[in-house]
Amino acid sequence: MTGPFKVAAVQAAPVFMDLDATIAKAVDLIDEAGAKGVKLIAFPETWVPGYPWWIWLDAPAMGLGNMVPYSMNSLVAGSPQDMLLAEAAKRNGIQVVMGLSEKIGGSLFMSQWHYGADGETISRRRKLKPTHVERTVFGEGDGSDMAVKDTPLGRVGALCCWEHLQPLSKYAMYAQNEQIHVAAWPSFSLYLGAAYALGPELNTAASQMYAAEGQCFVLAACATVSQAMVDFMCDTPVKQQFLQVGGGHANIFGPDGAPLLPFMDPTAEGLQIAEIDLAAIAVAKAAADPAGHYSRPDVFRLMFNDKPAPRVMSFADGSAAVAEAEEAAAAAQIAAVSHAAE
Incomplete structure (x- = not known):
């Protein structure tokens, strides 16, 4: 697409553990973005049906009772809920990148589904390596999930959360001439001020650095934690101290790494909307292209297996x-x- 166009990053809480209500809220946000002329909207990590914060609040085995409702409210490809998202994308003529818990058979995956403005599926990718205790809930993706897709808006890719701390994963994406990147985050309100790298400073910096390194626009969608989520998962005073309401830090970054918008109140819900122009990428690429003219393939090379790995x-x-x-x-x-x- 030539010329500037609008994109949006979502900052909002899901209706936790309620698939249909969360899809309805997603459709409302897509409709709102469409009415404002947005051409691409990005949702946070596992926004459907919400991020399973209980895995960080106690021994993972203590949360196994939550797995039945969480699995039942995870999204299945081809389901009526999948069709509702596709219809919303088509009705608004907008590309949608949705973060979700994907159910396949008996397994769950941290996925990002990319719908085209015509409602057709562009891609369904899975997080390559769930982080730390996430591996007690979710399975892993494979090399085919590290893909950048051609679209009428430009070349679009996506990663989840701490995939943005993986240098080789990032380099594999940069090398595919990514122009618009969706960075999906679950919220930054866990262990505030008390734990390594889980706060907003580092994670926001990861999105910002991705834009600067990849010379691309980054739509950093970031969920919020609702009071209902705290009430559901925090049944002790200690847990209530660990998981806080809010944590939203959504923003959009330009190919020079600069934020394009002021940050919202971290407890507020809404859309971060910015107008972007892919022509700005040429200036950033001229200065430094780590996967192009600023590389040294005679010294460093990345071996990248992008083939599917069926079980x-x-x-x-x-x-x-x-x-x-x-x-x-x-x-x-x-x-x-x-x-x-x-």
């Missing part, structure tokens, strides 16, 4: 792969013989 492969799939490899080997042998004959 189960049928014999039919295996046979096809073997046949393809055999055909390639035969072609190479014929080429070698032909070259020798010459």
Whole structure:
């Protein structure tokens, strides 16, 4: 897309552990963004049905009772709730990148689903490596989830939370000429002032540095923690001290790393909307392109396996792969013989 256009980053709490109510709230936010002329809206990490903060508040086993309702309220591809999001994107002519807990069979994944302005699915990616105790709830993605997609607005990619602390993951994204990046965060209101790297300062800096390193626009969507979420998960005074209401620090950063908007009140809900122009990327790229002219491939290179890694492969799939490899080997042998004959 040529010329400037509007994008939005969501700062809001979900209706925790309520799939249908959270989807309804998401649709309202999409409609609001569409009415304001926004062309792409970004939602926070696992916004549907909410981030499972109980894993940080006690031994993970103590929260196993929450897994039944959490699983039941996670989003399934092709479900009516999935269709409602697609319809909202199409109705408003807006791209939507939704952060969600995705249910596949008996497993959950920290996913980001990208809907096009026509309501069609552009991508469904999963967090490559859930962080720390997140691994007690969620499974892992694979290299195919580290993808940047061509869209009418530009080349769009997405990562979740502390994937922005992984240098190699970031470099794999930068190298795909990412122009618009969705950084999905769950809120910054856990262990405030008392724990390593869990507050707003470092995590906001991670979004800002991603913009500067990748010379791209970053839509840093950040959820808030509602009082209802605190009431649900904090059944002791100690837990109430650990998890606080608020924690929203959504913003949008330019390709020079500068914030494009003032921060909202961290307890407030709403849309951070900015007008962006991809032409600004050319100036940043001219100064420094770490995955391009500012790189040293003779010294450093990244090995990146971007192939899907299915948990189960049928014999039919295996046979096809073997046949393809055999055909390639035969072609190479014929080429070698032909070259020798010459």
